[in-house]
Amino acid sequence: MADMPLHMNLSVAKPLLLPLALAGLFITPAQAQSLPKDYRDWSVNCSNIKTCTAISISGLNEMGIGTRPRGVAVDTEMGWLWVELEAGPSAKPKIIYSGLYDASQTSNKEGSLRIVGRDGRPLANGVFVLTAHESGASQLRGADVDRFIAVAKSGQAIVYSSGTSRTVQSFASLSGFVAALRAIEALQGRTGTVAAWVDVGKLARERVPPAPAAPRVNALGFTKLSSRTTVPKLVSDRRKAECDDSDRLDPGGQGIEGFNLGKGRTLWAIPCGAGAYNMWSKFYLQTNSTKLEPYRFSTPEPAADEEDANSLVNVSIEPETGQISAFSKGRGIGDCGSAETYTWDGTNFVLTSLIEMNACSGLMPDFWPVRIKTEMVAPIKSKR
Structure with a gap:
């Protein structure tokens, strides 16, 4: 995947992640990053260069989290929503969505997302057009990102329909979405600046630190x-x-x-x-x-x-x-x-x-x- 690369039920007696060495290899300061953390139905992961990704994890999750939106049929698939944000004052989020179990499968990726409230109805200004993304998933248009985040902060879930259809084919929970974005803003130094989306303040965009250089x-x-x-x-x-x-x-x-x-x-x-x-x-x-x-x-x-x-x-x-x-x-x-x-x-x-x-x-x-x-x-x- 070009723009986004994107508990455990192990059947072996080995750890998923191997422990830090006390000898043989070191981690440079530029490789220091936060540990992955879950916020209800969302997971946040930030890299050593402070590029952060928030992913809805309600789809087929073994932990059983996520609430089906009102009015959505019980056999409707769960989807995945990614929000990727690079560090630096001028960075803008990329928002990707897939309603398929294998997000890279070839299918009709054009369609619409609707942000719905507790009653299952779309919120005002909460309908968005998706376009095909080279990864195989769908992408929200860049011009709609700010509006999407503004509406999603009050939403309960997003529902997806392909093409011009109004039939809901998949959905993803927004429970934890705001907390996930807030965590990213804090790590990237956006809190209290005009470059934030949740904890917006009056501080100039230039107050946001630049992205660290990759080792x-x-x-x-x-x-x-x-x-x-x-x-x-x-x-x-x-x-x-x-x-x-x-x-x-x-x-x-x-x-x-x-x-x-x-x-x-x-x-x-x-x-x-x-x-x-x-x-x-x-x-x-x-x-x-x-x-x-x-x-x-x-x-x-x-x-x-x-x-x-x-x-x-x-x-x-x-x-x-x-x-x-x-x-x-x-x-x-x-x-x-x-x-x-x-x-x-x-x-x-x-x-x-x-x-x-x-x-x-x-x-x-x-x-x-x-x-x-x-x-x-x-x-x-x-x-x-």
């Missing part, structure tokens, strides 16, 4: 060791000691992979266990023939279990780009969880990308909010 990371490629390389005994011993489930998942340790990071450093990836829809691997850094230490990856959250800090779930390794990616599914269909990418910069695997969706609401990863965004520089040739 810049120079990626460095590395090489995969040949499959004929003999796995050192200290690696196989560590597998035996720390991966009780590995024989079922990976008989004989045939899936162990080694990667030359340069300067005498080898990274070992050991398949360690699996559940119904998640598989995890442990990573170890070897710096000489006798020294093997867990390589601890970082996440934005404080440490929860240091023992698992060197684990990643559903791993994909791309030596040419210097990247290791992981995808922790919250449930089998993959509509909640987290997906992160670590990039080798010659010293550390830096957390360069993170998207996350806590609510299992049917949204696929292309629509999950971004928590970490980095300006990537193409890999340069490694000097061994």
